Structure formats: C-alpha cells, structure tokens
Amino acid sequence: MFAMLPGAFSLLGDQFKDYAWFPEQASTFAETNDWLYGVITFICFLFFIPIAGLLFYFAIRYRKPKGAKAESQVAHNTKVELIWSIAPSFVLIALFYLGARAYLDIRTVPEGSYEIGVQAFKWGWTMDYGRGTYNPELHLVVNEPTKLTMKSSDVIHSLYIPAFRAKKDIVPGRYNYMWFQPTVASEKVSEEELAKATQWTKESGQGWNYEKWQFTEHGYRFFDLYCTEYCGTNHSEMQTVVVVHETQEELDAWIKEVSARGSDVTPEAWGKLLYERRGCQGCHSLDGSKLSGPSYKDAYGSKRKLQTGEEVLFDENYVRESIINPKAKVAEGYAPVMPSFKGQLSDDDIYSITEFIKTQSSNTPVATPATTQPAADESAAGETKE
Amino acid sequence: MSAGSIPSGAQIRDPGYPTHSENYLTNSKGIMSWIFTLDHKRIGVMYLIGVTCAFAFAGLLALAIRLHLLSPDGAMFKGENANNIYNQVFTLHGAVMVFLFIIPSIPAALGNFLVPVMLGAKDVAFPRLNLCSFYLWMIGAVFFLMALLGSQLDTGWTFYTPYSTTTDTSVIAATMGAFILGFSSIFTGLNFIVTINTMRPPGMTWFRMPLFLWATYATSIIQVLATPVLGITLLLLIAERTMHIGIFDPEYNGDPVTFQHFFWFYSHPAVYIMILPAFGVISDLISVHSHKRIFGYRFIAYSSIAIALLGFLVWGHHMFTAGMSSLTTIIFSALTFTVSVPSAIKVFNWLATMYKGSISLTTPMCYAISFIFLFTIGGLTGLHLGTLATDLHLHDTYFVVAHFHYVMVGGTLVAFIGGVFHWWPKMFGKMYSELFGRLSCLIVFLGFNLTFLPQFVLGSRGMPRRYATYDPEFQSLHVMSTYGALLLGVGLTVALFTLLYSLIWGKRAPANPWGGATLEWHCTSPPPFYNFERAPSVGDPYEFGNVEWDSEDERYVSTEPERKLVPDEQPSEVPAH
Amino acid sequence: MAGEETNSGGDHDHDHDHDHPPFLAHHFDTPEQQFDSGKLGIWLFLVTEILFFGGMFCAYAIFRMLRPEVFEGCSQFLNTKLGAINTGVLLFSSLTMAWAVRCSQTEEHKKLTGMLAATLSCAMIFLGVKAIEYSHKWHMGLLPAGLFSYDPNHPHHEGGPNYLLWICMPFILIAIGTILWLVISLIRGNKFHIACAKPLTVVALSFFAGVGLGTYLESGGSESHAVAGAHADGDHASGEHAGDDAHDHDGDHADHDHAHSSAAQLAMEDSGDLDVLEHLASDATNTGLKDDVAARVRQSEEASGSFAYNTSDDAANTINDVEREFLTPSRAGVFFSIYYCMTGVHAIHILAGIAVLVWLLIRSVRQDFNRQYFGPVDYVGLYWHLVDLIWIYLFPLLYLIR
Structure with missing residues (x-):
C-alpha cells in the first residue's frame, strides 16, 4: 500500500x-x-x-491589526x-x-554469486567477464545474484543502476564490491527493428546510438548505468547499459560473440568497434578536434612532439606503448590522464586498433605492410592474454 | 488599521531619532572611515554588501546552470568545451555560495551588526580582529576570483581527491581562498563567543538573551571547532598537489576516503553553521511579528546547542556509498537520525508561538512563514537520505540536490532575506514598501518550489547530479525546474530593489517599527555609534506586554505605568523602634 | 560605572574618560573584563590550534596503523639526538616564558625583557637545529612521496643546491639587519633603540648557535643507524665527499661528513644494526625488479579473470599488505610527508611565535606592562606553551618509534 x-x-x-x-x-x-x-x-x-x-x-486566523495584543502569552x-x-x-x-x-x-553478498569485474576510468566502463573478455556493456542473468568487483584506474567513480536501486563508489587504490539480483530480463526487439538499426548504423558510419534505438546492437532493451561521482569533463557521458539475459547459456553465447574478433571481421572494423566500446572515442577524436587526448586524424606516420620536447614517430610501436604505458610518452599539450589498458586488450585487439588508426591517417606509409604484425592471421583472434 | 492605544497617563519610552553625529552611518565621513572602521555595525554593513555581491554572482551562475539544462544536450554552453564550462560553472556556483555567501551571510553580516546591540554591549570583544576577519573574507574572495580568471576550477566545491590532485585547473588558488575564508570564519566565531561570554551588561543573564544570540553562540562553537580541520585538510591537499605527499592520492599510496572523512568532518558541521543562525533569526521574527512570547524558550536554546554538538558526529552520512565498513555506516545513520529531533522541536515551537498570537503579516513574517514551510520539506526529505537503503538509491542524485537546496536556500537564504527585511529599518533607518516586500516573498516562494520540487522527482527517478547532459526522458522536469529558477531570480531581484529603493526614497524608520522587545529596538534607528547612551536596562527579550502601537507616529513604543510621586500606601504606622 | 563611561557618545578618543586607563580599550568597562575577554579568546584560539594539528595527528594515526613497518623503518633516519636537544631547548624556553609572565605581573621590566630574549633565543636555536635536520634530509633525497629520491647506494646526492645556505639566508639577513640597527642606534645614542636592538641581536645570532649545535650533534650522531648503514653499504668514494664539502659554506660542516663516515664504520660493527642492513641490501639490489614482478603477477591474475578478491569487507580490501620493504618512494615518502607536514607546520608556528615575542619584547622595553595590564604577555605565554606541548607529542611520535 x-x-x-x-x-x-x-x-x-x-x-x-x-x-x-x-x-x-x-x-x-x-x-x-x-x-x-x-x-x-x-x-x-x-x-x-x-x-x-x-x-x-x-x-x-490570528492575523490582527497592529497594536492588538496576543490572546495568550504562555x-x-x-x-x-x-x-x-x-x-x-x-x-x-x-x-x-x-x-x-x-x-x-x-x-551482504550471497555465497556463490556470479562474479564480474568492473574497471571504471575516465570516462567509461570495462566489464571483465573473465577469460579475457572485456566489454563496456554489463550483461547479467536474470534471478542470478551477481557480484561486481570494481576498481578505478584514475579518480573516484560511482556505479549506479537506478533500476536496481544500487550504487557504490569506486575508489582508486582499493577494490570495491556490490551485488544485486536482477529480477526482470531485458526484452529482445524484433529482428526487423534490429536489422533496421544495424543498417542505419552501418550507413551513418557512427558508433551504435543507444539513445536513438533504446536497445543494444544485439537487440536487447537495457537499463541505464550511470557514474554518479563527479569525475571530470565527460562525467555525464560516462554511462553504459545493463542487459539482463534469460539464461546463463544466452549470456555465454553473448560473451562468446563479443570476446574476440570473429573470422569474418577485418582488423580495421574490429579496431573501430574497440575504439567505440572501450572509451577511446571519449578522448580521441577522428575529425581532428582536440579533446582530452590528441586526435587520430592524420596521426599515424606523423612526427609527434612530446611533453619532454623530444619527437617520436607515430608508428605501431608508439601506439602499442601508448596503450600499455600511456604515461611514458605524452604528447605535447596534453595531460597524462590516459589509463593503461595493459592486460585489458589482447595483442590482436591492439593490432586491430593500430590498423584502425592507420585508416584515419592520410599519411600512412604504404611501404609498411601489415605483415610485420604476426597476429594478423585469424589464429590470433581467439587468443587470450598470456 | 490599528487597535492599540497607549494607556492614558502611561510614560512612553522611545529613544527618538539619532542626530547626524550620533548615527553610526554618518558620524564620520570619507571612505577611510569605512575602510579602517572598528565599529561592528559598519563591518556588518560591509559584510552585507560583500555577501550580497557574492550571492548575486553565484546566483547568476545558478541561472546559467539551469539554462544549460533546458535541453538534454545542453542549451547554454556550446562547442567542444561545453562540458568543461558546465563543470566549472557548477563548481564555482557551489564554492562561492558555500564559502563566500551562506557561511558568512547570517553570522557575519547580520551577526556582526546585531550581536553587540542585542547584547547591550558597545562593540564585540575584539574589534580589530573583527575588521581583520572581514578583510580575510575579501582576500579569500580575491583568491576565488583568481581561480576563476586563472585556469578555472572544475573539482566541485568538495575538492574530492584524487580528482582535485590530478586536474590541471587552479585548485591551489581556490583552496587557498577557502583556507583564508576559514580563518575569517574562525575569527568571527571566536569573537562572538568571547563577546557573549564576557561582554554581557549587568542583568543580561544567559536566559535573557534573545534566541538569535543563542543560535549565534552555537554557530560560533562550530566555527571554532570545525573550521581548523578544514584548514589542515586544505593545506594537506595543497601539499598533495605540489609535493605529492601521498596522504590522499592513491597513486602515492594515499587514501581518497581519508580526504572525505577530513573534509566532511568540517563540512557537515558547516551545514549547521549555515542553518543554525537562520533558526535564531526565525525564532525572533516569529515571536516579534506574532507579538507573543516565544514558546519554549529553553527548548529552542538548548536544541541549538544540541544541534551544534550532534552536528559533529554525523559527517559520515555524506559517505554512505563511499566504502566505509557496514558497521560504521550504520552507526552514522543512527546518529544522523538523532540530529533531526532538535530541528523538529524548533518547528513545533514556532508553530506554538504563532498559536493565539497577534500576527502582523509584514514582509519579515511572510519570509518567516515561507521558511518554516520550506525548511520542513527540506528537513523531512532528509529522512529519505538518512535511511540507509533508500540513500543507496538517492545518493548523488537530484534528490540530494533538491534536499539541500530546500535547507540552504529555502532555509538559510529565506531566513537571511527575512532577517534583512526585519532589521533593515534598524540598520539604515528607512522603511521599505511593504507591498513590494510581500510580493517578493510570494514570487520567491513560488519560484523556489517550482525549481526544486521537480528535482525530488528527478532524483527518485535516478537522474545523477552534476551532469552536463542527460537522457531525454528527464527533460520535462528539468524544463520545469529552469522556469522556476527564472521566477526565483525575479523574486530576489524584486526584493533587492525594494530595499535599495527604500534607501533613497524610503520613509524614516522609527526606533521600533515592529514592536520588538529585544535591546536593539531600544536604541535609535540607525543606532548611535556607541549603541546605547546609558547601559540598557535589560528586560525579558520576549515580553510584549508593555509594547504599544502608537498610531499617530506609526511606531511601537514601550510604555511604563504612570509613576506616582507619592507611594500609594504609607506605612500605617512606624514600626516599633 | 558603565553609564558614566559611555556618555561621550560619538567621539571615542582614548582619553575621553578619566577612569579609563590608556591600556583599556574603549568598549570594555573594566581591565578585568578586558583581561577575561583576552584570556577566553586565546584559549579558544588554542583550541582551534589543537584541532588544526589534530587533523595531522589523525593522518599520522591512520597511516601508521596501515603501515607500521614503514614508520618504524623510516623513523631511524631521524636523528634522535637532535630531536632530544630540541625538546630540551623548547622546554627551557617554556620555563623562561612562564618566568616572563611572572615578571610582567611584578613589573620587573628589565627581567621581563631578559626572559623574553631568552625565550626568543631558544626558539632560534630550535630553528637552527631544525635547519640542519632539514637540509641534511633534503640532501639525501628523503622527501615527500612525490619527490622522494633516496638511493641507499648513493645516500648523498652529488651536486644539488646547498639547502642549508638557502635556509640560513633569511636568518643571515636578519642578523645583519639587527647588527646594523644596533650599530646605528649606538652611534645615534638612542637609548630605546639600543635597548631593543641589543637583545634582538643576541636572538638573531643564536640561530647560528643552533646551526652549530646541530652540525656538531649530527656528525657525532651514532644514533642514526639507518643512515650509517646506508653509508657502509654503498661504496663510499671519497671523491663524492669532496664534492659534498665543496659547497659547504662553513667549516664545521666539512668535518661532519668525515666524522659521519667513521661513525658509519663503527656502526657496521654494531650487531644491532644487522637487520636494518639486510633490508637495505635487499632493497638496493631489487627495488625496481620487485615492483615489476608484483605488477606482472597482478596483471596475469586479472587477465585470467581470477581476481584475488576478499569478500569480507571493503576496508580489508585496501592494498595494504605491504611486504617488509619500506624504502620505496610511495611508502617511505608517506612517512616523510607526514614528518615534513607536522614539523613544518610546527616550525611555522614557532616563526609566528617569534614574531609576536619580538613585538612583546619591544613593548616590554617601552615598559607597557604593569600589574593591571599584562594580558598580552600572558596570552603569548599560553600560545608558546601550546607550541611547546605539540613538540613534546611530535618528538616521541616521530623520533622514538621502536
């Protein structure tokens, strides 16, 4: 009542x-x-x-003209x-x-909860499903108690799912945990709708637009997940979605689907996907505009001036180092704010991102064929970290 | 419209009007006589001007925030930097409002003017320290301005680490500003405690003090005890930024939650620095304009002190989601509930004071009634946040924003404006237009509710605070809130102009325009330089029996029964011996 | 009486009332009221001071609780002898301060000036010793976490600015200033100025007495085990020392380093130091490596998805299971951060105390104080005792851990 x-x-x-x-x-x-x-x-x-x-x-009731005495002085x-x-x-x-x-x-976390790792960073989320599968979306199984173990790579964030009435700060330097048990599974939208959205996304050449479609690219309706601890410029865009699956099998299938580059996906396309999913686009633009990090436009193959005054060539090695140890060589005019993705991207992922960055540059030297990258073949696709 | 009449033959006691050389505003001339003044009344007026400017500035920032939130993608600030600008604007809005406006508003502006006069003293105990704290306030304001003109500030007014240690905005200038303002606050508090303790004239016992003084006393205790902790916290933060001392920054093995504990150990009591003086103002306003003795004087007085002390034990409720152990969290929740009791007591007492009173719905009274209404909402919604389970949902959402605005704006600001309207005739010797005063109150009341009621709904629906952009489904409520804010702005402008207009064209104010019985109404309006010609005879501050309306001169006067030169009864016979 | 005083209305000259003595501010009725106000005011101020330091004591408690071994280890870098001598100096200054208050009450003006000068001199000696401590540590790179650059192999950095000289610079200027003042007023024969400048010159010079004392004790300090150990451990090329000595501005300092190294040899034989040495040795070889290994382990754990989660509680999950290895910047740095914050803020309080004491001294020469009006001396005395008291807490908390 x-x-x-x-x-x-x-x-x-x-x-x-x-x-x-x-x-x-x-x-x-x-x-x-x-x-x-x-x-x-x-x-x-x-x-x-x-x-x-x-x-x-x-x-x-007791409004009186001026000078009138109060009825009581108790x-x-x-x-x-x-x-x-x-x-x-x-x-x-x-x-x-x-x-x-x-x-x-x-x-109080129930025994035997399903565990998912969460990494929060400026300004995005990485959910760790184990076995080297990372994805920004949070996928759960209905009626299954789930424990999130969370850490932050930079400042304090806070994970908030209004539909679950659950919230917990993620303080850097320590692990924080929370748990919940979803009770409502996400609906799946019809195939036509999904196809339409996929088609539109492909044509527009942009990333998946959650706001426009109100379902994920796999066709699930979702719940919002917000960051509620102020964390800087794009705090208000540090959102992701929560999808609740009907069964564990469905979740596993999804995990399998997103875990690595499929054999039919080109490294460039996979790199682009990673660029969108893993939060790169929050700081690195493709059109040359200056965000928190340098733009990818015409970056590859150019000389990059560093904070220290040195100049380095923007090549595969530079990309790899900047992903794994971003603070080592910071471009001039930018703060060292990028979190490390060490252990969060497979070699193939990094290779794919590099390929993607190459496509964004007009001065990619044609003379450097991709064959220098051993992971280019498909066998690397399913590989996880050593 | 007057019902009172002065009993024939009664002696009228009215100080009349001050002469030009007595009036504290005019007794010495020139800008230097203000800059180096040691007169608490002039310092109070300077504070009043200062905090009003700060409020106007921060208020405009608030309007900018609201306008930006008209559309989900941000309507006010455009371009790549929109989010950054938004973050800087809300940070500055919060920081200026808290440090430059609300904390000094009632204690420093009204308090400086009123404490000695109400007490019957000639000045505060340390006039030089008083002036010094005003200038510290100015320097603090300059530091904030420097942060603004420098590379901005985008940490939120709470300066949470490690964000504040890593952002490349001018955190150091702003924290230095807050540090200096802290000292200003400490000195003011120290001054009032000493003044109230040692400068009471004969007859002014503790329980004859007006409740505003009790509230100020309680506030001062908090200022003296809590602010130093803020001081050291900010110093450590500066050291963390410059030398990386590794106390708050996890990158050097520090602990950000420690910063939160330190910060809220000050900043929660600071919430009571903001609201307690407002309680004092309202207690006096309600009683004077109801022309009825305040109900439950001792309960109100003690509850002020109780709030001041309990306020030190509840800082943890700002951190329910931050990662304290469950036990600590539960203890803090329990303590948080205890602090709501004294506040409730006050509300009941004010209502009981109005009961069977003789209420004049003057502008100050209208503001006082608005205060009770708005503060009650603010206080009651605190229950949602103090209850642990619901707080997990509501923490850091718009619900919190609405809650503390109901307390800080609906409470402190409204009380401040009410207090200014109440004591304006005393401060400047001018009467303002009652019509416009009441109109401003109505607009403020409506505008305020329209602004912040929708935010309770927004918060319940899960809209996080400090968002520059938001999901479209929240838009209609945000739009409502923005229109409310504009209306609120109009109301405050009306209030400001009503007062400024009165300065030039207002009628001369009598010594006692409202029928108050506290000591400040016993001296002229504006008070003479020395406050009291003779040491005032201290009576009951809430005894209205002998305060009569003099409709001829439109003023209240205190009367004394006719004095007979010859005693009524002669001793019937000379005692034996 | 109150009524009588306020008659004058607008003008508020000090001499407007015959029974209002010059030292009584116009808004007070009686000297007692003024004294009580001041006394309450200063007590409240002391309360704020205690809370101010309270914040740092809290920080100290939290971090010591989290990492007791870091505090124990790093505390050995502090020279207990210097700390002890400073404690003594401050205690003595408290005595002279209390005596000064007494003198002001009994109107012994000469003695009051003398006592204030003695208090000031003690404060200066304290600062002189502190200057030695600080410059020595900065030289070794024992700095807050972000700047920590101590290297057990090369405890004495080559080159670098001469910190001691920089710290001494303002004091040298002050000393020169007071001496000039004294000379000029002697020439002019202005008695009041002479009376002020004489004690102040002594005060200014006593800073260097402090520096000398500190230098002497630091060189003879066999207490500083860890430092000594580090010396012995690292290769101790004499060339390095020559570089050191080159920019030591006073002669004392030159022997101090040599004396130090010999003390190091002695300390080597002291069996009590062995475990410390062991520590340093292991650090010296693999500090970097250890971190790397730890990082790798953590990395592979995360990569395989098997977090080493602790389900019990958030607080227990903080990363505080530190190995017994304390000389990394982020660990030892925190100790030194707290050390510098606490002693630094305390030193600032000493400086503030010196400023007000100088003001008192000049007023005492002017014979401002009498048995009715000694408030300022009393208040400053209370403040000084508090500063002293805080040091009495700091000394064991920082120097005497073990």
Whole structure:
C-alpha cells in the first residue's frame, strides 16, 4: 500500500511516463527500497500536512491589526514539549531499523554469486567477464545474484543502476564490491527493428546510438548505468547499459560473440568497434578536434612532439606503448590522464586498433605492410592474454 | 488599521531619532572611515554588501546552470568545451555560495551588526580582529576570483581527491581562498563567543538573551571547532598537489576516503553553521511579528546547542556509498537520525508561538512563514537520505540536490532575506514598501518550489547530479525546474530593489517599527555609534506586554505605568523602634 | 560605572574618560573584563590550534596503523639526538616564558625583557637545529612521496643546491639587519633603540648557535643507524665527499661528513644494526625488479579473470599488505610527508611565535606592562606553551618509534 503512495503523488500519474516517480523495479532491492521510500514519504506527509496546514491557518486566523495584543502569552508547556520531542524519536528508530536492515541485505553478498569485474576510468566502463573478455556493456542473468568487483584506474567513480536501486563508489587504490539480483530480463526487439538499426548504423558510419534505438546492437532493451561521482569533463557521458539475459547459456553465447574478433571481421572494423566500446572515442577524436587526448586524424606516420620536447614517430610501436604505458610518452599539450589498458586488450585487439588508426591517417606509409604484425592471421583472434 | 492605544497617563519610552553625529552611518565621513572602521555595525554593513555581491554572482551562475539544462544536450554552453564550462560553472556556483555567501551571510553580516546591540554591549570583544576577519573574507574572495580568471576550477566545491590532485585547473588558488575564508570564519566565531561570554551588561543573564544570540553562540562553537580541520585538510591537499605527499592520492599510496572523512568532518558541521543562525533569526521574527512570547524558550536554546554538538558526529552520512565498513555506516545513520529531533522541536515551537498570537503579516513574517514551510520539506526529505537503503538509491542524485537546496536556500537564504527585511529599518533607518516586500516573498516562494520540487522527482527517478547532459526522458522536469529558477531570480531581484529603493526614497524608520522587545529596538534607528547612551536596562527579550502601537507616529513604543510621586500606601504606622 | 563611561557618545578618543586607563580599550568597562575577554579568546584560539594539528595527528594515526613497518623503518633516519636537544631547548624556553609572565605581573621590566630574549633565543636555536635536520634530509633525497629520491647506494646526492645556505639566508639577513640597527642606534645614542636592538641581536645570532649545535650533534650522531648503514653499504668514494664539502659554506660542516663516515664504520660493527642492513641490501639490489614482478603477477591474475578478491569487507580490501620493504618512494615518502607536514607546520608556528615575542619584547622595553595590564604577555605565554606541548607529542611520535 505504501509503495503506491509516491505514484499517487506524482504530478500527472503513471500514464505519463515522463513524470513517473521511479524507474522500473528490476532487482530484488527495488521492491524493498521503494516500499521503504513510500513509508518514509508517508510519514513525511503525516508530519508535513498538519504543520503546513496549521502554519497557514494560524497566519490567517490570528492575523490582527497592529497594536492588538496576543490572546495568550504562555511561555512554555513542558509536558507538550516533551511529548513532541520524544514521540518522533520512535518513528526515527523504526526508520533507522528498517533502513539498516535493508542495507545489510544489500551489503551482504550471497555465497556463490556470479562474479564480474568492473574497471571504471575516465570516462567509461570495462566489464571483465573473465577469460579475457572485456566489454563496456554489463550483461547479467536474470534471478542470478551477481557480484561486481570494481576498481578505478584514475579518480573516484560511482556505479549506479537506478533500476536496481544500487550504487557504490569506486575508489582508486582499493577494490570495491556490490551485488544485486536482477529480477526482470531485458526484452529482445524484433529482428526487423534490429536489422533496421544495424543498417542505419552501418550507413551513418557512427558508433551504435543507444539513445536513438533504446536497445543494444544485439537487440536487447537495457537499463541505464550511470557514474554518479563527479569525475571530470565527460562525467555525464560516462554511462553504459545493463542487459539482463534469460539464461546463463544466452549470456555465454553473448560473451562468446563479443570476446574476440570473429573470422569474418577485418582488423580495421574490429579496431573501430574497440575504439567505440572501450572509451577511446571519449578522448580521441577522428575529425581532428582536440579533446582530452590528441586526435587520430592524420596521426599515424606523423612526427609527434612530446611533453619532454623530444619527437617520436607515430608508428605501431608508439601506439602499442601508448596503450600499455600511456604515461611514458605524452604528447605535447596534453595531460597524462590516459589509463593503461595493459592486460585489458589482447595483442590482436591492439593490432586491430593500430590498423584502425592507420585508416584515419592520410599519411600512412604504404611501404609498411601489415605483415610485420604476426597476429594478423585469424589464429590470433581467439587468443587470450598470456 | 490599528487597535492599540497607549494607556492614558502611561510614560512612553522611545529613544527618538539619532542626530547626524550620533548615527553610526554618518558620524564620520570619507571612505577611510569605512575602510579602517572598528565599529561592528559598519563591518556588518560591509559584510552585507560583500555577501550580497557574492550571492548575486553565484546566483547568476545558478541561472546559467539551469539554462544549460533546458535541453538534454545542453542549451547554454556550446562547442567542444561545453562540458568543461558546465563543470566549472557548477563548481564555482557551489564554492562561492558555500564559502563566500551562506557561511558568512547570517553570522557575519547580520551577526556582526546585531550581536553587540542585542547584547547591550558597545562593540564585540575584539574589534580589530573583527575588521581583520572581514578583510580575510575579501582576500579569500580575491583568491576565488583568481581561480576563476586563472585556469578555472572544475573539482566541485568538495575538492574530492584524487580528482582535485590530478586536474590541471587552479585548485591551489581556490583552496587557498577557502583556507583564508576559514580563518575569517574562525575569527568571527571566536569573537562572538568571547563577546557573549564576557561582554554581557549587568542583568543580561544567559536566559535573557534573545534566541538569535543563542543560535549565534552555537554557530560560533562550530566555527571554532570545525573550521581548523578544514584548514589542515586544505593545506594537506595543497601539499598533495605540489609535493605529492601521498596522504590522499592513491597513486602515492594515499587514501581518497581519508580526504572525505577530513573534509566532511568540517563540512557537515558547516551545514549547521549555515542553518543554525537562520533558526535564531526565525525564532525572533516569529515571536516579534506574532507579538507573543516565544514558546519554549529553553527548548529552542538548548536544541541549538544540541544541534551544534550532534552536528559533529554525523559527517559520515555524506559517505554512505563511499566504502566505509557496514558497521560504521550504520552507526552514522543512527546518529544522523538523532540530529533531526532538535530541528523538529524548533518547528513545533514556532508553530506554538504563532498559536493565539497577534500576527502582523509584514514582509519579515511572510519570509518567516515561507521558511518554516520550506525548511520542513527540506528537513523531512532528509529522512529519505538518512535511511540507509533508500540513500543507496538517492545518493548523488537530484534528490540530494533538491534536499539541500530546500535547507540552504529555502532555509538559510529565506531566513537571511527575512532577517534583512526585519532589521533593515534598524540598520539604515528607512522603511521599505511593504507591498513590494510581500510580493517578493510570494514570487520567491513560488519560484523556489517550482525549481526544486521537480528535482525530488528527478532524483527518485535516478537522474545523477552534476551532469552536463542527460537522457531525454528527464527533460520535462528539468524544463520545469529552469522556469522556476527564472521566477526565483525575479523574486530576489524584486526584493533587492525594494530595499535599495527604500534607501533613497524610503520613509524614516522609527526606533521600533515592529514592536520588538529585544535591546536593539531600544536604541535609535540607525543606532548611535556607541549603541546605547546609558547601559540598557535589560528586560525579558520576549515580553510584549508593555509594547504599544502608537498610531499617530506609526511606531511601537514601550510604555511604563504612570509613576506616582507619592507611594500609594504609607506605612500605617512606624514600626516599633 | 558603565553609564558614566559611555556618555561621550560619538567621539571615542582614548582619553575621553578619566577612569579609563590608556591600556583599556574603549568598549570594555573594566581591565578585568578586558583581561577575561583576552584570556577566553586565546584559549579558544588554542583550541582551534589543537584541532588544526589534530587533523595531522589523525593522518599520522591512520597511516601508521596501515603501515607500521614503514614508520618504524623510516623513523631511524631521524636523528634522535637532535630531536632530544630540541625538546630540551623548547622546554627551557617554556620555563623562561612562564618566568616572563611572572615578571610582567611584578613589573620587573628589565627581567621581563631578559626572559623574553631568552625565550626568543631558544626558539632560534630550535630553528637552527631544525635547519640542519632539514637540509641534511633534503640532501639525501628523503622527501615527500612525490619527490622522494633516496638511493641507499648513493645516500648523498652529488651536486644539488646547498639547502642549508638557502635556509640560513633569511636568518643571515636578519642578523645583519639587527647588527646594523644596533650599530646605528649606538652611534645615534638612542637609548630605546639600543635597548631593543641589543637583545634582538643576541636572538638573531643564536640561530647560528643552533646551526652549530646541530652540525656538531649530527656528525657525532651514532644514533642514526639507518643512515650509517646506508653509508657502509654503498661504496663510499671519497671523491663524492669532496664534492659534498665543496659547497659547504662553513667549516664545521666539512668535518661532519668525515666524522659521519667513521661513525658509519663503527656502526657496521654494531650487531644491532644487522637487520636494518639486510633490508637495505635487499632493497638496493631489487627495488625496481620487485615492483615489476608484483605488477606482472597482478596483471596475469586479472587477465585470467581470477581476481584475488576478499569478500569480507571493503576496508580489508585496501592494498595494504605491504611486504617488509619500506624504502620505496610511495611508502617511505608517506612517512616523510607526514614528518615534513607536522614539523613544518610546527616550525611555522614557532616563526609566528617569534614574531609576536619580538613585538612583546619591544613593548616590554617601552615598559607597557604593569600589574593591571599584562594580558598580552600572558596570552603569548599560553600560545608558546601550546607550541611547546605539540613538540613534546611530535618528538616521541616521530623520533622514538621502536
């Protein structure tokens, strides 16, 4: 009953989605949480309506012309005062108890939870599904308690999934964990819709537009995942999506699909995908505009001036080093803010990214064929890190 | 419209008007007489001007924020740097509002003017220190300006590490500014504590002090005890940035959560530095304009002190999601709930004071009523955030933004404006237009609610704070909020112009325009240089029985029953011996 | 009485009232009220000071709890003798300060000036010793985490600025200034100036007494095990020392290094040092390697998806299971960060104390204080005792860990 209250108080009712009071309830926490929220709101109104009512009533009822004397000059009434000092305390104790109990549930991870690693960085997410599979999207299995073990490569971030009513800060220098149990599986959109979106994406030449389609490139509806601890320039774009699968098999299938470059995917295309997925595009533009990092446009094959004043050739080795140890050679005019992707990208991934960067440059020397890269053949595709 | 009449034959006690040479505003001339003044009233006026400028500046930034959020992709700032500009604007809005406006608003501006006058003292205990703290405030403001003109500041007003140690904006200038402002705050607090302790004239016992003084006293305790910790935290932050001392920066094995603990150990009590004086102002406003004794004086006085002390124990509730152990989190949650009790007591007492009073709906009273309404919302929504489970959902969302704006703006700012309207005749000797005053109150009230009520919904729906861009489904609420902010801006402008207009064209104010019984109404408006010609006779600050309306001169006067030269009763006989 | 005083209304000259003595500010009624106000004010100020330092003591407690072995190890780099002598000096200055307060109450003006000068001299000696400590550590690269560059093989960096000279520079200027002042006022025969300049010259010179004392103790300091150990461990080419000595501006300093190296040989034989030596030796060979190995292990763990997660609690998951290896910048650096922050802020307080004491000294020469008006001396005295007290806490917390 309490859970209904906030809905009733919402300005225009639930039929207007824009004004709904809560996001969808999609985890085991959501129901308890919303119920508790409703209880508190109810108590608030229990206090607020009389206070506000009396406030305005007194202001009108006892309004008198200047110079009129007050009807009473009673200075205090200890009994009354004690009552209204102590009575609310019981309500508070009850609220505290309810809140703390629910909190303990939220903080106590059940045994045998499915584990996913999370790496937060400026400004993106990398979910680690084990076996060398990294992806920015968070994929879960419905009704399966899942534990996220999170770390940050730079500043404090905070992982927040409104639909799950779950949030936890990710503090650099330590591991943070959280868990939840999704209760609602993501729908899959129809094949036609997916095909249409895929077609559009291919033609536009841009990355997947979650906002426009409201489903992922594999055709799943999703929940939002936000960063809620202010982390700099693109804090508001540090979002990703949560997809809840019906079964473990479905999740495994998805993992398999995204884990590595398929045999039919060119390194350039895979590199582009990684560029979008792994957060490169947050800092490195393709059109030459200056973001937090240098643009890829015409970068490859050029001479790059470093902070130290040296000049280096922007070649495969430079790309590899900059991915694995970004602080070693920082381009002039930029801060050393890029996190290391060491251990997060396979050799093939790095190779693919390099190939992708090459396509963005008009001065790629034709004389350097890709054959220098041993991982170019397909066998490298399924390879994981040593 | 007057019902009062002065009993015939009663003696009227009214100080009249100050002469030109008595009036503190005019008794010495020239800019130097202001720059080097040691008079607490002039320092208070300078503070008033200073904080108003700071508020106007930060208020414009707030409007810029709201305008930017009109559309999901940002409507105000364009181009590659849009997000950065947005971040800098909200950082500066927060930092200026907190450090330059709210913290010094009531304690330093109103407090400096009122504390000695209300107390019946000639000045604060350390006038030079007082002037010094004003100039420290100025220097702090200059540092903030330097940060603005330098390479900006984009850390948020909380300066969380390691973001603040890695960003390439002028964190050091801003933290130096905050550090210096901290000292300004400490000196003001120290001055008031000493003043209230040692400068009370004979007859002014602790329980004859107006509640504003109690609130100021409680505030000062917090200022003196909490601000040094902020000072050292900011120093360590500066050291971290310059020398990488490795205390807060994880890259050198430091711990960012330690910074949060240090920071909130100050900054949570600072929240009470902001709201406690507002409580004091409202207690006086409600009582004076209801012409009724304040209900439960001692409970209000003690609850101020209780809030001040409990305020030190609850800083952890800013960090419920930050990674404290579960036990610590739960303890902090419990302590957080305790602090809501004294606040509730005050609200009930104010209501009881209005009950069966004789309420004049003057501008200050309208603001006081708005305060109670808005603060109650702000306080009650604190329950959602203090409850652990719901906080996990609401933390760092717009719900928090709405909550603290209800307390800080709906509470402190409204009380500040109400207080300024209340004491304006005393400060400058002019009456303003009641019509426009009340109109401003109405617009502020409506504009404020329109701005921040939608943000509660936004937060509940999961809109994170400090976002330069957002998902389109939140747009309608954001638009509503922006229109509210514009309306709020209009209301505040009306209030400002009403007051400024009165300075030149306002009617001369009588010594006691509202019928107050505290000591400041016993001296002329504006007060003479020395506040009181004779040591004031201290009575009950909330005894309105002998305050009568004099409709002829449109003023309140205190009356004394007719004095008879001959005692009524002669002793019937001379005692034996 | 109050009514009588406020009659004057607008003008507020000090002499407007016959029973308002010159030292009584216009807004106070009685000297007692003024004194009480000041006293309460200074106590409140001391409370803020304690909280100010409290923040750093908290930081100290947190990091010592997290890494006790780092604190123990690094503490050995601090010279206990210098710390002890500074403690003594400060304690003595507290005594003279208390005596000064007494003198101001009994109106013994000459003695008051003398006591204040003694307090000031002690403060200067303290700073002189501190200058030696700091310059020595900077020279070895024992700096906060970000700048930490200590290398056990080459504890004494070659080249680099002469830190001691830089620290001494302002004090040299001050000393020259006071001497000039003294000479000029002697020539002019201005008694008041002579009376001020004389004690102040002594005060300014006592800084160098402190430097000399520090140099002497530092060279004879067999306490500094770790330093000694490092000397013995690294190859100790005399050429390196020649380079060192070249820019030592005073002669004392030259022998100090030689004395030091001989002390090092002695310390080698001292069996108590063996484990320290062991540490340093192992560090010396594989500091870089160790980090690398650790990084690799972590990397492969993560790559294979098997995080070494601890499920119990967040706090327990902080990366604090440090191996017993404390001489890396990020570890030892934190100790020195805290050391510099605490002693540095304390030194700033000493400097502030010196400034107000000089002001008091000049006023005492002017004979401003009497049995009714001795507030300022009393307040500064309280402040000075607090600064002293803080050092008494700092000394064991930083120097005497073990």
